[in-house]
Amino acid sequence: MTRLLTMDAPDERNRLDAMAQGVIGKPLDRPDGPAKTTGTAKYAAEYNIPGCVEGVLVTAAISKGRVASIDDSSVMSMPGVIAVIADERMTARSAQGGAGKSPVRQIDRVEYWGQPVALVVAESFEQARDAAKHLRIEYQADEDAIVDQHDADAPVEPYGDPVVQGDLGHVMKQAAFAVDVTYTTECHNSAPMEPHASIAEWDGDKLTVHTSLQMIKYNVKEMADALGLSTEKVRLLSPYVGGGFGSKLGVSVEGAAAAVAAIKLKRPVRVVLLRQQVFQCVMRRSETTQRLRLAADKDGRLIGFGHEAKVSNLPDEDFAEPVTQASEFLYPGKNRTLRVDLARIHLVTAGSVRAPGEAVGMQCLESAMDELANQIGIDPVELRLRNIPERHPSKDIPYSSRKLAECLRDGAKRFGWSADRKPAQLRDGEWWIGTGMATACRVHNLNEAQARVTLRADGTAEVASDMTDIGTGTYAVLSQIAGEMLGLDIKDVSVKLGDSNFPPGAGSGGSWGAPSTGSAVFVACEAIRAELAKRLGCTETELTLRDGFATAGNRRVALTDVLSGDHFEEVGHFKAGKITDAFSAAMYGAFFAEVGVNAYTGEVRVRRFQGTFGFGRPLNAKTATSQCMGGMVWGIGSALTEDLVFDKRNGHIVNPDLAEYHLPVNLDVPKLDVVLLDERDPAASPLQAKGVGELGICGAAGAICNAIYHASGVRVRSYPITPDKVLAELPEP
Amino acid sequence: MRPFLYSRADGLDHAVQLAREGARPIAGGTNLLDLMKLQIEAPERLVDINRLPLGGIEPDGEGVRIGALVSNSACAADERIRRDYPVLSRAILAGATFQLRNKATTAGNLCQRTRCYYFYNIDTPCNKRRPGSGCSAIGGFNRIHAILGTSDACIATYPGDMAVALAALNAQVEITTAQGRKRHVPVRGFHRLPGDTPEKDNVLEPGDMITAVALPPPAGGRQIYRKVRERSSYAFALVSIAAVVRMEGGKIAAASLAFGGLAHKPWHDPRIDELLAGAMPSDALADKAADLLLEGAQGYGDNDFKIPLARRALKAVLREATGDAA
Known part of the structure; x- marks a missing residue:
């Protein structure tokens, strides 16, 4: 049978926390790990046919x-x-x-x-x-x-509906403090x-x-x-x-x-x-040009907010890097202008690269916020805390659970943040040392999903969906959700993915895979629980499932006995309904970075990097932490090295390999300190979970840019911040 | 990859004979195999020299002789190299990765080809790859390209680190010629400037085989290898400096500097060594040295920054070498 759950309102039942197995959220190893590390997991090209x-x-x-x-x-x-x-x-x-x-x-x-x-x-x-x-x-x-978005002949069209409220131009002139800066980011490739x-x-x-x-x-x-x-x-x-x-x-x-x-x-x-x-010939992240206009009153509260971006794509593509996605709701400011312009040029397709929108939008916004804090002369953490809006500044809807303030405070404390922001004060030999911070923010997305759960007569379960595991931990989290709901050790839950013959899951994208497909698994498991409860003569909420036993009232029965040779098969079908428009739901966090800037050469090395994140219920603390770490490594790349270079004469990629397209290497990545806050978001999903696959990158590079400024006094508004750009502004050594 | 013949040399004579007939020697293959896969090079025949007795790091008079097949890892880890020629060990360790250094050999590293983006893209003109087709880097993206000794035909750099240290140490390349004779070429003269024949990276003649690199007696002093790059490992130098500087009584007694990332060869300018010898270290002296280094420097747009970068890196190296570390 198929059970449909359309989420129209917050799910306050919080059923997962009422379960007894105790596997949800645990930092369990991936069940697919041994197959991957031993090479027995077959990837697409590895079938001998x-x-x-x-x-x-x-x-x-x-x-x-x-x-x-x-x-x-x-x-x-x-x-x-x-x-x-x-x-x-x-x-x-x-x-x-x-x-x-x-x-x-x-x-x-x-x-x-x-x-x-x-x-x-x-x-x-x-x-x-x-x-x-x-x-x-x-x-x-x-x-x-035309292969360059800056070419004057490149056709440019507005993308989507711009947000225009009040009169930003006017408040920029009237405000006690105002920052009007333009940042650029280059094309990226996910390779x-x-x-x-x-x-x-x-x-x-x-x-x-x-x-x-x-x-x-x-x-x-x-x-x-x-x-x-x-x-x-x-x-x-x-x-x-x-x-x-x-x-x-x-x-x-x-x-x-x-x-x-x-x-x-x-x-x-x-x-x-x-x-x-x-x-x-696959896909690039568009280069961006971003104008940020921030106007604050004398207390550092935003009264004007502008984020205008220009991106590019091929003719006939209906995707534009959604640079301003988080800017719509992260900070207040009654006078708002948000827009994205799309230049049509002849470079390889621009499309989704991890965290489209926020990945590059947040790092520029957060650098501009740092500039505003410096202008006002207040702690940039305090500037963020003063600018957490009560309601969505354009839609006037409430926020779902939002741990931004906790992330900022906890992160600052854990990092040992100093509010003294005077730049170029600390030297360690040749290296200028400085710190910087940034907010992390990524919209919460849900996608329709189905998953089939079978509780077999032998008391083991199978989860099947065409959902994929792209290295994120899907196998682990789906087995944990089913294990928690059905009272099974996760080794008794097998998960089968990535086959179009299985029910259609959410797919992996936009950080929605786990909360959406996970909710489908949850719905199917609830239905199976109801069947089991019926057999035991209790209600579903009276039923406790743990370690292969069902307990109802004073009866404890082995699941295999309850099943007595039968099996239950249910397809869970999850849809986000009215909930999507009722709340502004997003994942939040805070980054704190310490960098060294070489006074001679302008080289930048990240010395410490801390991230505190709140994204609803973590489904597996280990895989979630890994996702955050991966995002932060991407942030280092985005800040310092990654630049997909196109020859301006003919649009061919100059550096199409991993020798010359520079990702961070091990030596570039210090110990990453990732903290996951315990949170439940009833408006996010029946799991109280949001997505985490992309959050770790969203703003990360901004913390590094801000730390470079604090270390050296050099503000580079062009990512990646390579030695040549820093060098141009450094004083004689 | 095009079909090719592969044979294993059973002795140096055999290898030289095959090389004379046009076979490309292969040892670690860390560069050549990449070039063959991308069809930047398409040798019809390879001669595998890995089993030739060209390994070993041996005393050679007061110096040291490093066999052609000594791996980069082994050379960098060798006790005598680390003690007496630390700049060489440091330069090797600044290059590539563990895995590559385990495979790469002394001779192969000297013959490493440029990393010019256009050299690597067979769909674009490149005089080094296809003589006479033009230089795409001039007027193209040339962030990693040369500022010294360039020509209208080519602005590629020699990308390696080891050879820069060998140039500072004034090592000699031992070559067995196609006729079976031995000749020695100083590392400083081994690589060449592109001129109008950029397809030739070095002075090897057809059939020549490198059999060893000979290091002169230890020079002592402070030895520094400074490599500037935007990421900490597995990146070629934007600018690198190998410095061997010996101090006496507060003055520079002797100095030998070589530079990487700036030219089609490890750059050595004897006037800099002469300027420094006998001088009191100072920032003004560093500036004078940089003036000499950069006298003929020419930027091509994206690599203009290498001119101030080389100057500043040189200042850092001289401060470190002469005692004032910061």
Whole structure:
């Protein structure tokens, strides 16, 4: 049976805390950990399928124009080459998250450098790659390709509905304190460790694809639409995903190519993106230009708030980096202007990269807040505390549980924060030392989700959903929710994920995976509990389940006896209803960082980094902590090193590999001190949980930027803050 | 990767013979395999020299002879290298990662090719990769590129660290020629400036094999390897300085400085060493040294910052080397 829960009001029952098993929230190891560390967890490209041949995508070496001709004969006589495929069903771009329909196909019309234009298939990978590099292609290049959002000729359109309240321009002139600054961030790439990969098999009627994607229920539709098949004819399998970070929300370019080749050749075909292709033809985070205007009264209370951003994307893409997402509700200010402008340029698709919006919006906002605090001459922690609005400043709705003030206070205390903010005061040898802080904030999202829970006659349970685990801990948290609700040790709960034959979960994206799919599991378990209660002659709330035993009143019975050979199967179906518009729900936190700035070279090293977070109920303290740490490492990268560089002459990526696209390395990351506050948010989900996958990055880089200023007196408003930018403002050593 | 022949040399003569016939020697392969996968290089034949007796770090008169196949890890960890040539150990440890240093060899590291972005992208022109096709870095993105000794044909840098220290130490490269003769080339003259033949990184002739690197007697003094980069590890130098400075009675008795990240070769300017020798250390002296270093420096836009950065890094190194650490 399917049980539907539509959440229209806060769930104050807090059922999980009434349970007895005691596994929810515990820092348990992932059940999938041993398989992953021993290499027995199979990732998309790792299936050995008899007769499988290898495809390598050929990508465009122009940024705009048409493919005039492809000379198959240039490679068909090469050893092992089977086919050159350029088919109208192949996709030229990744699908955006949740698209549910094919991304742009038209591979013969080039819209960005690196766009796939053909697939070469050969018996071995090396043969295919060699042939792909030799394939002769004639292009008709357009001369008018614009590849820079700052190009005066780039078409710019407003994106979404701007927020305009009161008269920001006026209060900026009248306010006791005002900051009007422009920050920039560069393009980022998520480059997950597992590259995008698919093995397609076609049995003459149905397509099966081993692939690496985040949101299977949409991906099935995208793949089917691209290929002109019905969704019943497409099965996708992604039980393990080696990182996604948004780049696998939608089908990427290798999937349809592998499928078309498998259909044409009647053989299984594997296509794995080369690392350079992961950079060049999947997805980037847009570069941003952000103007922040903050007007405060004499007490440091915001009376005006402006956040205006310009981002970019390809023509025909309906995604724009939602830079101002948290700015809508985080801080007050009756006079408000928020807007995002979208420049249409010919660079690889801009899409979701971990925490779209807040990842880059918060770090600039929080740097501007630091500038305001310095101008006023108050502690930046105090400035934040004075500016926690009572109601959503535009929608006039209440906030759900919000631990921002606690995070700020607890974090400051734990870090040993000093309110003395005079810059360039402390030296350790060659290094200027300073501290900085920032607020963390990320909107809470929910997505419709289903999950099937089966309580078997032997007293063990199975959870099944097409939900994915992209390294986040889905296997762990879903087993904990089911274990808690059904009174089972988590080793007696098996979780099966990433198969489109299973009920459609929420997918992994926007930090909604755990609260949404977890709620579906919760709903199914509640239904099973009700069935068990019926057998025991009690109500569901009178039933205690623990360690495989059911207790009702003064009776304690083994679950297997209650089941007596039967099993219960329930599909939980969760939908966010009116709750979404009734509250402003978000995750919050505070970052505190200490950095060293080299007085000679402008090099910056993070010496301490602390984060305190409140995101409702932590479902697994260990995986949640890991998520926060991962986010903070991304924050270090965003602050100091990450810069996906496009050649301004033709839009090709200059640094499409992990040698020259600089992520932080171990030495760049100090011990990360992560604190999770215990919180319940009844308006967030029936689990009282929100998402945590993205929170750790949202604002993190701002704390580092602010610490650099405090250390050295240099305010860099252009991320990443590389030595050259710091150096330009440093005094003679 | 294109098909290629692979053979294992069973002796130095065999290796030299195969090399003379056009085979590329391969040892650790940490650079060559990448280049082959990306088809930046497509040798038709490889000769594996890993089993040749070219390992070992041995006394060589008052100096030390480092075999061509000594791994970077082994060299950096060697007790005598750490004691008598610490700048070499430090430079090696400043480069790459543990895994790469375990595989990379002394000779291979000397032959490491540039990390110019355009050299690595076969869809763009590059005179070093395809002579005569043009230089994409000039007018392109050139943050990591050279400011000294550049030409209109190429502004790439030599990316390594070890060779910068070897240049400061004035080591010699021992080469066995295609004819089986031995010759010695100072490290300072091993790499070349691009001129109008940037496809040639160094003075090796076809068939030449590096068999060892010879270090002169220990120079003593304070030895520093300073590498400036935006992340702490696994990044090539924006600017690096190897310094061997010996003080006597408050004065610089002898100094030898070499610079990385600035040119197509480890940069050594004898005028700087001469300026410093016998001088009292001071910031003014550091500035004079920087004036000499940067006399012909030319920025190409994104790498303009290397000019002030090199000056400041040099000041830091001289303060540290001459006793005033901050």
